[in-house]
Amino acid sequence: MVLTHLGLLGLLVTAQVAGPASDTLPTDPAPVARRVASMVLLAAQEYDIGVENGRIVLAPEVEEARLFLSEARKATERLPEGEGARIAASIDTLLLLVQRTADPADVSSLARAATAGMAARLGISLEEIPATTPLAARGAEIYKSICASCHGDHGAGDGPAAPGLDPPPANLSDHAALADASPQDFYRRITIGVAGTAMPGYETTLSADDRWAVAVYATLLRLPEPSGEVPDSLQDFTTTARLSDIAILASLGGNGNDALATLAAVRSAGTGGPDAAQAARVFAQVRGAIDSSVALAAAGQQEAAQSMALDAYIAFEQVERTLRLRNAGLAADLEAAFGELRARAGDGEASLIEVEAALMSGLEVAERSFAERPSTMGMFVQSMVLLLREGVEAILVVGALLTFLVKTGAGERRRDIHIGVILALAASGLTAVLIETVFHLSARHQETLEGITMLVAVVVLFYVSYWLLSKMEVVKWTSFVKSRVHTAVTTGSTFALASAAFLAVYREGFETILFYKALVVSGGSSALPPIILGMVVGAVLLGVVYFAINRFGVRLPLRPFFAVTSIFLYFMAFVFAGKGVAELQAGRVVGTTFVSWAPRMPALGIYPTMETMLAQGVLVLLALFALAWVFLIEPRRLKVTSELAPGATEAPRPAGRQPAEPSSSRELIRSLERIETDIAEIKSEVERMRDTIADKVHTEAMDDEA
Numbered sequence: 213m214v215l216t217h218l219g220l221l222g223l224l225v226t227a228q229v230a231g232p233a234s235d236t237l238p239t240d241p242a243p244v245a246r247r248v249a250s251m252v253l254l255a256a257q258e259y260d261i262g263v264e265n266g267r268i269v270l271a272p273e274v275e276e277a278r279l280f281l282s283e284a285r286k287a288t289e290r291l292p293e294g295e296g297a298r299i300a301a302s303i304d305t306l307l308l309l310v311q312r313t314a315d316p317a318d319v320s321s322l323a324r325a326a327t328a329g330m331a332a333r334l335g336i337s338l339e340e341i342p343a344t345t346p347l348a349a350r351g352a353e354i355y356k357s358i359c360a361s362c363h364g365d366h367g368a369g370d371g372p373a374a375p376g377l378d379p380p381p382a383n384l385s386d387h388a389a390l391a392d393a394s395p396q397d398f399y400r401r402i403t404i405g406v407a408g409t410a411m412p413g414y415e416t417t418l419s420a421d422d423r424w425a426v427a428v429y430a431t432l433l434r435l436p437e438p439s440g441e442v443p444d445s446l447q448d449f450t451t452t453a454r455l456s457d458i459a460i461l462a463s464l465g466g467n468g469n470d471a472l473a474t475l476a477a478v479r480s481a482g483t484g485g486p487d488a489a490q491a492a493r494v495f496a497q498v499r500g501a502i503d504s505s506v507a508l509a510a511a512g513q514q515e516a517a518q519s520m521a522l523d524a525y526i527a528f529e530q531v532e533r534t535l536r537l538r539n540a541g542l543a544a545d546l547e548a549a550f551g552e553l554r555a556r557a558g559d560g561e562a563s564l565i566e567v568e569a570a571l572m573s574g575l576e577v578a579e580r581s582f583a584e585r586p587s588t589m590g591m592f593v594q595s596m597v598l599l600l601r602e603g604v605e606a607i608l609v610v611g612a613l614l615t616f617l618v619k620t621g622a623g624e625r626r627r628d629i630h631i632g633v634i635l636a637l638a639a640s641g642l643t644a645v646l647i648e649t650v651f652h653l654s655a656r657h658q659e660t661l662e663g664i665t666m667l668v669a670v671v672v673l674f675y676v677s678y679w680l681l682s683k684m685e686v687v688k689w690t691s692f693v694k695s696r697v698h699t700a701v702t703t704g705s706t707f708a709l710a711s712a713a714f715l716a717v718y719r720e721g722f723e724t725i726l727f728y729k730a731l732v733v734s735g736g737s738s739a740l741p742p743i744i745l746g747m748v749v750g751a752v753l754l755g756v757v758y759f760a761i762n763r764f765g766v767r768l769p770l771r772p773f774f775a776v777t778s779i780f781l782y783f784m785a786f787v788f789a790g791k792g793v794a795e796l797q798a799g800r801v802v803g804t805t806f807v808s809w810a811p812r813m814p815a816l817g818i819y820p821t822m823e824t825m826l827a828q829g830v831l832v833l834l835a836l837f838a839l840a841w842v843f844l845i846e847p848r849r850l851k852v853t854s855e856l857a858p859g860a861t862e863a864p865r866p867a868g869r870q871p872a873e874p875s876s877s878r879e880l881i882r883s884l885e886r887i888e889t890d891i892a893e894i895k896s897e898v899e900r901m902r903d904t905i906a907d908k909v910h911t912e913a914m915d916d917e918a
Contacts, residue, residue: 242336244290248299249327249338251284255306256323257419260316268313272551279554281307283522295333302326320416341396342424344530345449345482349537351429354422362410367433377410387434391457398427421533432479440474442481452478485534491582495575497527502553502571506564509557517557525550531582538581546574573804576821577797583814591731591739594784595746598727601777603754606720611761613713632713640721647729659799662733666792669730672723673785674834734791782835789827790817797823
């Protein structure tokens with residue numbers, strides 16, 4: 213449930229008090245009156261949701277209504293004596309109606325009358341501009357369901373119902389005609405309607421939150437895409453909500469296209485919900501209030517504990533609207549947990565341990581939806597490095613295959629290799645389409661699929677990021693493919709030769725697709741432009757590398773190249789490990805154990821939960837073992853082997869070549885590669901000679917028989 217009266221948010225900075233009410237009445241009764249009115253109107257809306265046709269259909273909603281009416285009743289003690297007694301009597305009547313399961317319309321009517329009467333007698337306005345900017349996404353949702361039928365999808369007044377209306381609907385995309393209107397003007401029109409037109413009032417059918425959201429969205433329809441910096445003086449929505457476009461343009465000092473784009477930036481500021489820093493402050497406030505509630509319950513102050521639990525929920529309302537748009541199920545679960553916290557706060561600390569743990573875990577998952585996305589430059593660099601590294605490896609493998617063909621005297625069959633490469637590229641593209649299709653078909657399990665994808669990418673990334681294992685693995689893979697090529701050459705099979713090239717390239721293509729899918733998941737849809745740009749730049753660089761190798765015989769410094777890119781891939785694996793587990797937590801496949809002392813660094817995939825830290829901890833241990841193997845264990849093993857069996861690390865060389873004295877694993881590997889090629893050539897020649905002799909023997913035998 214969303215707290216429907218936006219004035220309630222103002223209480224957090226004006227009238228909210230952490231503890232029992234003071235005996236001294238405030239000088240200005242307006243903040244307390246708004247708190248009372250907010251709770252009364254909220255109770256009426258919750259009751260309307262929970263009761264239908266004279267019976268309770270959602271008991272938690274009705275209980276919520278009782279809670280807020282009771283809290284409002286307590287707050288009336290801080291109003292001027294006569295007014296406090298008068299509104300308290302109205303609240304008592306509302307409580308009685310709720311107890312009798314009265315018609316929600318009667319409850320709503322009495323709530324509005326009571327609050328309006330209180331505002332009139334005290335001479336205050338309850339129509340407060342919200343302290344936080346309304347959400348444009350929520351406004352767009354309501355606009356499309358209610359307003360677009362008349363005003364059109366883009367506000368041009370050309371909706372399907374427009375031709376039958378007289379006068380026609382307003383053209384909300386006409387900036388010249390609406391330049392003197394403010395969001396507050398739109399809000400009032402949405403609330404009370406427009407006399408003499410088909411525009412009705414939505415005061416009783418839309419909450420204040422929703423009316424403000426539609427007002428903000430409708431204001432944006434007449435403006436271009438936002439750009440430019442928003443001045444500090446125009447950052448606060450409570451200021452800009454009252455200002456017309458003309459007033460803001462005057463403040464900006466211009467009327468051209470650039471000024472209109474900056475005006476759009478002003479109007480759009482904050483409409484996407486709290487940013488990461490704002491959300492972090494709210495979540496910290498909520499957690500602090502929960503801790504205080506538990507501490508008060510442990511101290512035996514049950515009433516204060518319940519009040520603090522309510523304060524935690526009210527603070528949570530600052531982010532609940534945005535969270536509900538992004539993850540409605542999680543928002544509902546957290547709301548239920550807050551209700552459980554309030555209910556158990558009077559029973560002591562022991563009964564709060566379980567619900568506190570559930571709340572802390574849910575809040576941790578919720579905060580991730582507000583976390584800052586990776587930087588544009590970071591996404592670009594990662595995308596470029598991914599394609600460049602995998603592409604270079606594919607070029608090296610295909611180049612080795614073509615060289616092998618030439619050395620074995622089958623250079624004329626390079627066309628078969630090219631066929632296999634083209635088919636592998638096509639299959640890689642088809643794989644990408646299939647993966648995206650699976651994700652779209654399984655929208656209900658999106659978080660789970662994304663989490664699994666990222667964890668699979670972690671395993672593969674770590675495997676190929678370890679440069680020694682990667683180098684050895686490439687050698688083994690190339691050896692396997694070369695054996696397939698040799699078989700294809702000796703048998704004359706075009707299919708076998710093409711399939712060998714296909715396997716070599718498709719393997720790299722599949723890895724690339726997996727890595728890019730994980731990268732998109734980690735960065736979100738907003739990261740697509742820099743990721744695509746990185747792919748384009750990486751493809752261009754690959755073209756340059758390929759041209760340089762083939763035209764000029766350029767030799768790449770493979771060891772530094774693979775070392776640097778492997779470190780980069782390990783970093784990506786570390787980030788994906790944390791974010792992959794986080795996605796599984798959001799999909800409720802993996803539990804969430806909140807760790808209060810742990811850091812939160814979303815850009816690195818670090819979250820304060822036991823599960824994410826465990827996954828990344830395992831990856832760190834594996835990396836330490838890999839480093840120890842490369843720089844300590846393996847060198848000592850090779851040294852011992854050399855001492856026990858001198859010459860074991862040296863391979864015999866064919867006649868006419870200078871003996872090699874490899875001084876490192878890299879030299880040994882290169883020697884083995886050369887030996888493998890020479891042996892393949894010898895084997896091919898022996899088989900050719902055997903076939904020739906066999907043919908000769910067969911011919912002689914036929915001649916003898918004749």
